[in-house]
Amino acid sequence: MKALVIDRIHEDGIDVLNQYFETVDIHHNISRKELAAIVGDYDMLIGRAAPATGVIEKPTLEDSGKLKVIGIASVGLDQFDQEYIESKGIKLINLPGVNSISVAEHTVTLLLCGMRYILLAYEQMKKGIWNKHGFNEALELNGKTIGIIGFGNTGKAVSQIVRSGFGMNVLAYDPYINKQEASSNRGTLVSLEELLSSSDVVSIHAPLTDETYHMIGEGELKSMKKGAILLNSARGGIVDEDALYQVLSNRHLRFAGLDVQEQEPCYESPLFSLDNFIATPHIAGLTEDALSRAGKRVAVECLQYLGVEIKEDTDAVST
Numbered sequence: 001m002k003a004l005v006i007d008r009i010h011e012d013g014i015d016v017l018n019q020y021f022e023t024v025d026i027h028h029n030i031s032r033k034e035l036a037a038i039v040g041d042y043d044m045l046i047g048r049a050a051p052a053t054g055v056i057e058k059p060t061l062e063d064s065g066k067l068k069v070i071g072i073a074s075v076g077l078d079q080f081d082q083e084y085i086e087s088k089g090i091k092l093i094n095l096p097g098v099n100s101i102s103v104a105e106h107t108v109t110l111l112l113c114g115m116r117y118i119l120l121a122y123e124q125m126k127k128g129i130w131n132k133h134g135f136n137e138a139l140e141l142n143g144k145t146i147g148i149i150g151f152g153n154t155g156k157a158v159s160q161i162v163r164s165g166f167g168m169n170v171l172a173y174d175p176y177i178n179k180q181e182a183s184s185n186r187g188t189l190v191s192l193e194e195l196l197s198s199s200d201v202v203s204i205h206a207p208l209t210d211e212t213y214h215m216i217g218e219g220e221l222k223s224m225k226k227g228a229i230l231l232n233s234a235r236g237g238i239v240d241e242d243a244l245y246q247v248l249s250n251r252h253l254r255f256a257g258l259d260v261q262e263q264e265p266c267y268e269s270p271l272f273s274l275d276n277f278i279a280t281p282h283i284a285g286l287t288e289d290a291l292s293r294a295g296k297r298v299a300v301e302c303l304q305y306l307g308v309e310i311k312e313d314t315d316a317v318s319t
């Protein structure tokens with residue numbers, strides 16, 4: 001059997017693949033055209049949620065040959081034409097929850113970094129400015145309210161950190177869960193309107209779908225409390241960036257911290273000119289821990305799908 005790896009997968013996962021496959025080909029910078037030409041020679045294709053090739057859709061899989069399974073060593077499925085993949089008889093495997101802790105910890109890092117002016121203060125220090133009283137407007141998080149949009153694995157992990165670590169109150173908006181599920185994860189389920197108007201911090205942890213595309217637009221941003229904070233470590237397309245620019249530049253929002261942009265890679269943005277905006281290049285889920293776990297798990301789950309019996313000593317963490 002043959003496996004094709006088209007994105008950076010942790011070496012622990014590649015080790016698992018090497019144990020079971022005759023051939024494991026690794027092509028990190030393959031173009032869509034090249035992929036389309038060779039994909040049919042492989043039983044398994046392994047990639048990431050934001051594939052280096054861009055969206056995996058019709059032309060790429062036209063000649064899918066013996067391809068039986070596509071494994072994604074992360075979570076989001078928005079870059080995959082799921083219906084088409086299914087119609088070709090190919091199984092798509094992703095790993096819900098595999099990087100939740102990493103994404104949640106990164107989200108809280110963005111929150112603290114912005115709230116305590118870490119980047120601005122250090123930039124000034126490097127310029128020889130000792131601005132001791134320039135950041136007195138920072139607030140404590142204790143007793144404040146965070147509103148979490150999308151109360152799945154990552155939303156719940158954020159809830160856990162900010163409640164037990166900072167004593168924040170947690171509101172949750174998620175049309176797919178009930179009150180009990182929210183409360184057993186330390187959140188109070190509310191409508192989107194109530195969440196936006198009552199939260200000091202709003203953090204997005206929903207998938208990008210037709211339903212969530214630009215769900216946070218001008219009206220929603222304006223309905224947030226004056227001085228509130230917006231965090232997005234989910235998908236860029238959920239927030240209308242032009243509207244975000246407006247509410248940041250007129251200081252309706254205190255700041256925004258984004259790990260994701262509508263267009264990625266993102267090399268420039270009007271948002272970069274604002275001193276109340278911070279961003280990272282879609283790295284929230286990328287830690288050694290999450291990558292190793294995901295690499296092993298995606299390999300094992302795809303192998304199991306192909307009916308391969310996994311040796312007992314194969315180390316696949318099931319978190």
Ligand SMILES: O=C(O)C(=O)COP(=O)(O)O
Nearest residue numbers: 048049050074075076285
């Ligand atoms: O798990 C996800 O959905 C992520 O956003 C991480 O994306 P990546 O696998 O790094 O392309």
